[in-house]
Amino acid sequence: MKIPFYLRILSYFQDVLIKETRSEINPELKVYLSLGRLKLITGNAIYSYEDKYINFVEAFNFINIKNKSVKGALVLGLGLGSIPYILEKKFKLQSTFTCVELDSAVIDLFEEFVLEKLNSQFNIKNDDGYNYLLNSNEKFDLICMDIFNDAKIPEKFSTLDFLKLLDSNLSIIGIIIYNRLAENQKDIELNEQFDLLFLKIFPSRKLLKLSTNWMFIAER
Secondary structure, eight states, rough: OOHHHHHHTTTSSEEEEEEEESSSSSOOEEEEETTTTTEOOOSSSSOOOGGHHHHHHHHHHHTGGGSSOOEEEEEOOOTOHHHIIIIIIOOOOOOOEEEEHHHHHHHHHHHHTTTGGGOOOEEEEEHHHHHHHOOOOOOEEEEEOOBBBTTBGGGGGHHHHHHHHHHTTTTEEEEEEEEESSHHHHHHHHHHHHHHHHHHTTTTTTTEEHHHHHHEEEEE
């Protein structure tokens, strides 16, 4: 979808609502134009913000993604495709992206607003991330875990069994980036508990602590 130029200019002064929809999974989905970028929000969380999705920009810089070989990437939690957008537009990295998203309404928004902007190849799966990994035989050079239900990660994605599934779908040169919120003391306490599990599967993990997110990173 082509956004009128005057709306892009206006978006540098105030957020401009472009589309509002809902689904059984997300009762509120709003696409805004903000600082010239498309931003997808739910009631309490930002799901996507193009290259302003800073947590993954910082993580990709942290691992020096420009010097990595990423033939196949798995994105768990699509949003408006900020992760592939950042990799292609900011880091000049094109890959074959498998994107798993449970909410078909979110997939529709990505296809309407973002897909035509990107040159990478996409394989989009309307599926639960846990179920997809459980039945996957693929190996990925990059796995980005970014699944949220509003501002919370569903409990099954914080288990040892799920981390084992991530590990089993990682290639011999693979990298995992797992995004978790760190907006308050409760988030931090949950992250510290999660870290004990993460270390059991990825003992060489690196932890990137940002202002409102913790990025758990593991490299083969």
